[in-house]
Amino acid sequence: MGQGELRGVVALDGPSGTGKSSAARRLASALGASYLDTGSMYRAITLAVLRAGIDPADAPRVAEAAAAARLVVGTDPAKPSTSLDHEDVATEIRGREVTLAVSPVSAHPAVRELLVAQQRRIVAEALDAVGGIVVEGRDIGTVVVPDAELKVYLTASADARAQRRTRQDSAAGRAADLGATLADVQRRDTHDSTRAVSPLRAADDAVELDTTSLDLAGVLSELLALVEERGLRVLPEPSGRTT
Structure with a gap:
């Protein structure tokens, strides 16, 4: 992947079901940018915890499992991937068992510290490689970037x-x-917005976008307009002129 049109970081935050993932992938693809789904990282660690038979509330053991997990996420929006201990877990991490446990696991400070460091490294590498990245999650604008x-x-x-x-x-x-x-949506909203570390909230300088009445194309259109307004899109130079 060569240099894309996006310059910088677009941080998309918000609760589950707002269309973050689909919109983030489409936006990254439209701009030739990298894409990072931070939620998949927390889900993969949650899967590692569950596979080890660890109680999601057991902070020390959860921290050990997170530190031992070999987690790799792909940043190509056309084919994002999540690997745990060399195994493709992209489908398994979306199951109900992981969904029910991901909020308590991701609330542990040690887990967030570990993954935020990894996320910042991925962002830096993407900026060096292609110039821009779209990052989605719950604390991107407030903590990660x-x-x-x-x-x-x-x-x-x-x-x-x-x-x-x-x-x-x-x-x-x-x-x-x-x-x-x-019920799951409401439970996660409460858990994520009230946790002690990196609670779900809008950054003070974030633009709020209500997607209730918007389809994916509508959300993408709004996001592209914001990118243009901020001057973050750099169009490629014409390859040549004809006279």
């Missing part, structure tokens, strides 16, 4: 987010129940 050139906080009603998550689960062949998904 507080100096990001553009910070966007995506929101949507709980009902809309639950419906989206249910459709995604159904499309992926996972068991889907709207009532259970809504």
